[in-house]
Amino acid sequence: MNLLDSDEILTLNDKLTSFVLVSPNRVDDDDVDIFVVKAPGPPPSTPHDETRASSAAHPDETTEPCPDAAQGSKVRATLPETASIDCMTRLCDICHKALNYLGYYLDVFRSKGKEAAEDLPTACLLHHGAKTLQDGEDERCHLCVFLMATLRVERLAMESIDQSNIEICWQSNTTPIKRLHFALTHRGHPRSAKNYWNILKLHIWPSSEFDTALFGMSDEGSMKRHSSTESALTRDNAIHWLERCQANEDGKHSQCNPAVVDCLPLRLLDVKSAMETSMLKLAMPADTPDAFDSERQYVTLSHCWGKWGASELPVLTKENLAKRLRDGVPISELPKTFQDAVKVASWFNIRWLWIDSLCILQNCPEDWQRESIKMYDIYKNALLNISADDSPDGRFGCFRDRDPLAVLPINICFRGQENWKCWLTQDAHAVFNSITKSPLAKRGWVFQERQLSRRVLHFTSHELMWECCAEAPYFASETFPGGTPFKSVFNGKPKFQAKSNFGAMEHGSPAVFQAWNTICKEYSGKVFSHVKDKLVALSGLAQEFEVALPDDTYLAGIWRSTLPQSLLWQSSGESRPVPPSKHYLAPTWSWLSIDGPISPFHLDYSGSTYSLVNIVDVKTTAVFSSKRTASLKDASITMRCFMRPVEIRPDYKKKPWYMLAMGGGKAHELVIKDEDGEETSRVSNFHSDAFHFSFDIEWDQDMESGPEVVAGYFVPLTMNKPTENSSLSIQGLLVEPVGGDGQVEGEEGEATYRRIGVLSVFGPHCQRIKYKLVHDGTNEGEQDWDRLLQRLRVTHQSFENMKRAESKNESEGEVKGEAEGEAEGEAEKASEEINTKVIEADSREQLSVSERGAQIDISLVGVTERLYAFDEAVDEELGKRFERLDLKKIKLV
Ligand SMILES: [Zn+2]
Numbered sequence: 001m002n003l004l005d006s007d008e009i010l011t012l013n014d015k016l017t018s019f020v021l022v023s024p025n026r027v028d029d030d031d032v033d034i035f036v037v038k039a040p041g042p043p044p045s046t047p048h049d050e051t052r053a054s055s056a057a058h059p060d061e062t063t064e065p066c067p068d069a070a071q072g073s074k075v076r077a078t079l080p081e082t083a084s085i086d087c088m089t090r091l092c093d094i095c096h097k098a099l100n101y102l103g104y105y106l107d108v109f110r111s112k113g114k115e116a117a118e119d120l121p122t123a124c125l126l127h128h129g130a131k132t133l134q135d136g137e138d139e140r141c142h143l144c145v146f147l148m149a150t151l152r153v154e155r156l157a158m159e160s161i162d163q164s165n166i167e168i169c170w171q172s173n174t175t176p177i178k179r180l181h182f183a184l185t186h187r188g189h190p191r192s193a194k195n196y197w198n199i200l201k202l203h204i205w206p207s208s209e210f211d212t213a214l215f216g217m218s219d220e221g222s223m224k225r226h227s228s229t230e231s232a233l234t235r236d237n238a239i240h241w242l243e244r245c246q247a248n249e250d251g252k253h254s255q256c257n258p259a260v261v262d263c264l265p266l267r268l269l270d271v272k273s274a275m276e277t278s279m280l281k282l283a284m285p286a287d288t289p290d291a292f293d294s295e296r297q298y299v300t301l302s303h304c305w306g307k308w309g310a311s312e313l314p315v316l317t318k319e320n321l322a323k324r325l326r327d328g329v330p331i332s333e334l335p336k337t338f339q340d341a342v343k344v345a346s347w348f349n350i351r352w353l354w355i356d357s358l359c360i361l362q363n364c365p366e367d368w369q370r371e372s373i374k375m376y377d378i379y380k381n382a383l384l385n386i387s388a389d390d391s392p393d394g395r396f397g398c399f400r401d402r403d404p405l406a407v408l409p410i411n412i413c414f415r416g417q418e419n420w421k422c423w424l425t426q427d428a429h430a431v432f433n434s435i436t437k438s439p440l441a442k443r444g445w446v447f448q449e450r451q452l453s454r455r456v457l458h459f460t461s462h463e464l465m466w467e468c469c470a471e472a473p474y475f476a477s478e479t480f481p482g483g484t485p486f487k488s489v490f491n492g493k494p495k496f497q498a499k500s501n502f503g504a505m506e507h508g509s510p511a512v513f514q515a516w517n518t519i520c521k522e523y524s525g526k527v528f529s530h531v532k533d534k535l536v537a538l539s540g541l542a543q544e545f546e547v548a549l550p551d552d553t554y555l556a557g558i559w560r561s562t563l564p565q566s567l568l569w570q571s572s573g574e575s576r577p578v579p580p581s582k583h584y585l586a587p588t589w590s591w592l593s594i595d596g597p598i599s600p601f602h603l604d605y606s607g608s609t610y611s612l613v614n615i616v617d618v619k620t621t622a623v624f625s626s627k628r629t630a631s632l633k634d635a636s637i638t639m640r641c642f643m644r645p646v647e648i649r650p651d652y653k654k655k656p657w658y659m660l661a662m663g664g665g666k667a668h669e670l671v672i673k674d675e676d677g678e679e680t681s682r683v684s685n686f687h688s689d690a691f692h693f694s695f696d697i698e699w700d701q702d703m704e705s706g707p708e709v710v711a712g713y714f715v716p717l718t719m720n721k722p723t724e725n726s727s728l729s730i731q732g733l734l735v736e737p738v739g740g741d742g743q744v745e746g747e748e749g750e751a752t753y754r755r756i757g758v759l760s761v762f763g764p765h766c767q768r769i770k771y772k773l774v775h776d777g778t779n780e781g782e783q784d785w786d787r788l789l790q791r792l793r794v795t796h797q798s799f800e801n802m803k804r805a806e807s808k809n810e811s812e813g814e815v816k817g818e819a820e821g822e823a824e825g826e827a828e829k830a831s832e833e834i835n836t837k838v839i840e841a842d843s844r845e846q847l848s849v850s851e852r853g854a855q856i857d858i859s860l861v862g863v864t865e866r867l868y869a870f871d872e873a874v875d876e877e878l879g880k881r882f883e884r885l886d887l888k889k890i891k892l893v
């Protein structure tokens with residue numbers, strides 16, 4: 001079975017019996033996202049081979065792990081005696097049959113070989129709609145409980161589940177199987193990648209490698225989980241996790257225990273007195289230093305305010321400050337999440353608690369500004385952060401009732417598989433979804449709260465999880481109390497401090513900027529109640545990076561040393577610039593000026609990218625001069641650059657019906673103009689990769705409903721040398737003059753522009769960007785352009801051929817391939833057509849660049865070098881016939 005991308009799947013859907021969809025950038029081919037198996041049908045009828053050893057592994061000593069597991073045997077008893085699996089936890093009939101079929105598949109694979117197994121479907125139907133799944137959960141079928149817990153995390157309505165089938169599938173052609181996949185398909189709809197949703201992956205832990213200790217048990221009989229996360233069992237786990245961190249016995253938790261920075265927030269809540277008096281009092285270390293003499297540890301809370309919280313939270317105000325300091329607020333009047341946070345703090349015997357809305361004056365902008373920029377210190381110095389992940393607002397609290405089975409592994413045993421016994425748990429992605437897909441994870445402020453905190457205790461929909469910045473194990477959960485051996489967590493990366501090499505990374509190394517880019521990408525997708533907080537809510541993380549980048553300067557979400565490449569971020573089609581208001585947010589060249597997800601530019605350190613601009617000056621004016629990473633008053637970049645007026649419009653001529661048949665038309669025309677507005681060329685990106693563009697505004701890619709034409713200026717920022725796999729390219733910004741149609745003169749006389757998008761131009765069109773025609777009153781210049789472009793097309797194409805010929809030669813050992821001969825023929829013909837003999841590829845494979853006297857023996861150099869030689873030669877010729885554009889000094893704001 002081959003791994004295909006999604007487009008291939010759609011094309012080949014009818015021809016395949018099975019296929020796998022691999023997420024982009026996934027290298028581990030075990031880690032596939034979607035399996036689609038065409039018409040798997042029901043599992044073959046009760047497969048059974050009487051001759052093989054059965055019930056080899058049904059050890060009597062195994063105890064039923066769940067309290068009412070006695071009924072499990074009843075369920076099992078309804079299954080045919082020929083069952084291929086034994087299950088120590090309970091399964092409903094439907095789930096048992098499906099796993100039974102998996103056992104059969106494995107057995108065929110083992111006993112009859114891969115070929116025999118190839119004829120068997122690697123999937124089968126599990127549940128048909130919601131009813132049997134809910135019945136399974138009611139019966140306490142372990143697998144049904146897992147599925148239902150996942151569907152709750154996905155927040156999927158029962159009605160839509162009822163219109164779906166749930167299938168179980170696995171990767172064929174390999175044993176042992178490492179994961180089981182569970183997918184939803186829409187009933188009655190044809191199978192396609194769109195109609196196949198991989199909702200759950202179960203990781204298979206063979207008992208031969210992983211014993212009960214992985215699940216925090218001394219033996220199989222000691223599996224205990226409570227039906228609430230508020231239980232003493234849960235509390236003891238959490239206390240143990242903190243103790244493990246603090247004890248640092250394995251030396252891996254040094255990052256979680258940094259040198260003590262004696263830095264307390266301005267105000268804190270007194271947990272100790274609250275537990276005694278039921279009144280939560282505010283305290284100020286500056287006013288009552290005695291109270292903080294011996295007890296200086298505090299915990300923080302990350303929570304969603306939500307719509308409800310914006311008006312209903314009992315926030316701290318100038319008016320109630322004195323009362324809160326003197327008497328406090330009755331605990332009973334606090335929202336459930338805050339009450340729970342007080343309780344959790346008391347678990348750890350911690351006296352102080354910090355909650356934003358109760359510790360910062362919410363009706364005093366000065367107090368808010370002063371305190372909000374201290375978040376870095378507040379979260380970083382807290383003993384731990386309580387994270388109310390599953391609560392959309394304060395009313396929902398931290399704790400949850402849950403089925404204990406949801407945090408216990410399923411234990412099954414495949415008969416005849418050399419005693420193959422294994423544990424099934426949710427795989428890494430599924431486990432972390434309960435954090436990354438939670439209501440809290442969408443919030444902008446919470447992003448850095450989680451990243452900056454040394455330790456986070458997550459309260460998810462069904463279990464508590466521990467995340468610290470240890471090298472490993474930085475993660476533990478109620479399912480894996482001792483930590484998991486997962487290879488990847490949280491998008492493949494732990495909290496960034498946990499990267500053991502982050503601190504040790506060479507200053508300014510690419511890895512630091514890559515880490516920053518990851519943060520930009522994730523952060524840009526977060527939601528803000530007040531979008532004006534966008535800079536300040538990231539300022540703590542920027543400070544953390546300033547430590548790793550001591551020679552660099554932070555410029556509104558971008559690092560100075562990465563200019564101009566980092567200006568080439570791209571807005572997603574759904575994002576848009578934050579509308580101007582009385583609060584200045586960020587310059588248009590910063591991705592922080594955009595409301596919605598963006599993609600940072602992939603910084604190139606290979607040396608094949610070079611800058612086309614000269615950065616003269618960068619200015620940022622911070623609201624607080626001491627916090628340059630926080631809110632700004634003003635920012636600008638002054639640069640010398642090329643500039644060309646351009647227009648982008650939908651290419652109506654090239655957008656007939658068949659574009660729709662190809663899955664949406666995206667043909668556009670790029671019109672490049674001279675400074676005086678005269679059109680110099682027009683390029684279509686239909687059929688070719690002539691150019692790519694993206695606007696910062698919300699726009700529909702077909703430009704059907706938007707403006708008919710977008711006019712602006714192209715400012716080329718970088719040029720990429722051609723490689724064997726990519727052509728020459730220029731990347732730059734689309735800008736427009738500030739202040740309407742006229743160019744506004746800046747302070748120093750330079751014109752001021754704002755960014756409206758990005759544009760890349762590829763291949764032979766690049767040369768055209770840098771030059772303009774000399775107007776000599778004749779049309780000759782324009783014809784020369786055409787000839788040159790044609791010429792370039794031929795040379796680029798001939799190199800494609802040469803490349804092919806080269807590899808052919810290598811494989812066949814021939815001196816000269818036919819294709820190469822052809823290509824040279826074409827090249828020669830083209831060079832005859834053009835009067836100036838820029839390049840001559842003669843029969844002796846000599847490339848001579850006239851007038852420079854340079855001789856390049858192209859039989860000795862690689863294809864890439866030859867491309868350079870051509871580009872340089874053409875460039876030189878262009879320089880002679882055309883005027884190179886002057887660099888202009890402009891200011892970007
Ligand atoms: Zn079930």
Ligand SMILES: [Zn+2]
Nearest residue numbers: 245253256468
């Ligand atoms: Zn730790």
